Amino acid sequence: MAFIRGSTSVFLLLWITLLFIALNNKKLVLRHIAKFLNPLKFHDTCSSLLTSGNLSKNLTWSPSDDGCEFLVYSKENFLECLENREERGFSNVFVFTGDSRIRYLSQCFMRNSGYNLSEAMEKMRKGVHVTYPHLYKSNSFVSYYGDVFMHEPAVMPTNITLSQTTPALIVAGSAAWYIAEDMFNSDLLFWNMSQQQRVKIYRGKVRKWAVNATAFLEQHPESKVLWMIQEPVDETAPHYYFINNRKIDLYNRAAIAVLKDYPRIQVWYSGRDYSIKYQELGHSSYSYPDPIHMSHAVMTAESQILLNLLCNDFVTDSDAEDRCLCCSHKCFL
Numbered sequence: 001m002a003f004i005r006g007s008t009s010v011f012l013l014l015w016i017t018l019l020f021i022a023l024n025n026k027k028l029v030l031r032h033i034a035k036f037l038n039p040l041k042f043h044d045t046c047s048s049l050l051t052s053g054n055l056s057k058n059l060t061w062s063p064s065d066d067g068c069e070f071l072v073y074s075k076e077n078f079l080e081c082l083e084n085r086e087e088r089g090f091s092n093v094f095v096f097t098g099d100s101r102i103r104y105l106s107q108c109f110m111r112n113s114g115y116n117l118s119e120a121m122e123k124m125r126k127g128v129h130v131t132y133p134h135l136y137k138s139n140s141f142v143s144y145y146g147d148v149f150m151h152e153p154a155v156m157p158t159n160i161t162l163s164q165t166t167p168a169l170i171v172a173g174s175a176a177w178y179i180a181e182d183m184f185n186s187d188l189l190f191w192n193m194s195q196q197q198r199v200k201i202y203r204g205k206v207r208k209w210a211v212n213a214t215a216f217l218e219q220h221p222e223s224k225v226l227w228m229i230q231e232p233v234d235e236t237a238p239h240y241y242f243i244n245n246r247k248i249d250l251y252n253r254a255a256i257a258v259l260k261d262y263p264r265i266q267v268w269y270s271g272r273d274y275s276i277k278y279q280e281l282g283h284s285s286y287s288y289p290d291p292i293h294m295s296h297a298v299m300t301a302e303s304q305i306l307l308n309l310l311c312n313d314f315v316t317d318s319d320a321e322d323r324c325l326c327c328s329h330k331c332f333l
Helices: 002-024 026-037 046-050 075-087 100-111 118-126 181-185 195-219 245-259 270-280 296-311
Strands: 053-055 061-063 092-098 129-132 140-146 169-173 224-228 266-268
Touching: 046 266, 046 296, 053 270, 061 270, 061 296, 075 092, 075 296, 092 100, 100 140, 100 169, 100 224, 100 296, 169 195, 169 296, 195 224, 195 245, 245 266, 270 296
Parallel strands: 092 140, 092 169, 169 224, 224 266
Antiparallel strands: 053 061, 129 140
């Protein structure tokens, strides 16, 4: 009887302790419950950053995975991330390739570090390739390569100097120039083609890019390669080269259909998702009066998603006992 009473007391004490932990670490408990219910899916909280989610009260992104937390990065957080990545032997080279939507995103990504873009902007106006050097130190930088029609299907264009350093991240995306009448006709190869013919060519370009990207990832599995799904355009504005959301969706579906065959490449949906939900709350997702390019608020949110993908395992916040940052080692346990 004494043994039973003793065992009951121990069990009661253990139950009270677990209840106390649960009340003070709700997110941690939810994470373990989710892991128990769906262990095969839960191991990858990085993918939740790139798929779907909702806007929080302060308009920051909240991934649909309830078990992980989104961190809003300050300049100090980003620089801490770069420093810790370098100390642990990780690359601080980031490559963006595509049209002007990707170019503006690369600039917004840079601004998170407090980088002064004024010198690079003049170079940008004179050509399609620009490198922002010394992001943190000499071996950390961002490169943007403009390739609006994806004529160069290589995942990293050969004229981007990478100083023998494999990029940590490559973000690619393109479609607008295939849709736009005036822009498309500026390339004699595509003169007077129907939209159906353009989509066929586009699909082939995406596939060539995906083949090269997959080969690159097989050699460098530590890198991340993202294909960015195109955000919608503002159809309330005057027609902009006949680009509309029906056509945007057509090209998005074409890219997604191709990339299903290349699972190593991560398809980035959440930037588009954010822009739609931001607009639904009554805010403008566009850089008025330009109906094509995203507003600073939307691009900032998109760059924050990238920072969470790259940095959540390299900042002090990830060490807190009660925090489970998306794409950090704690969320893989």
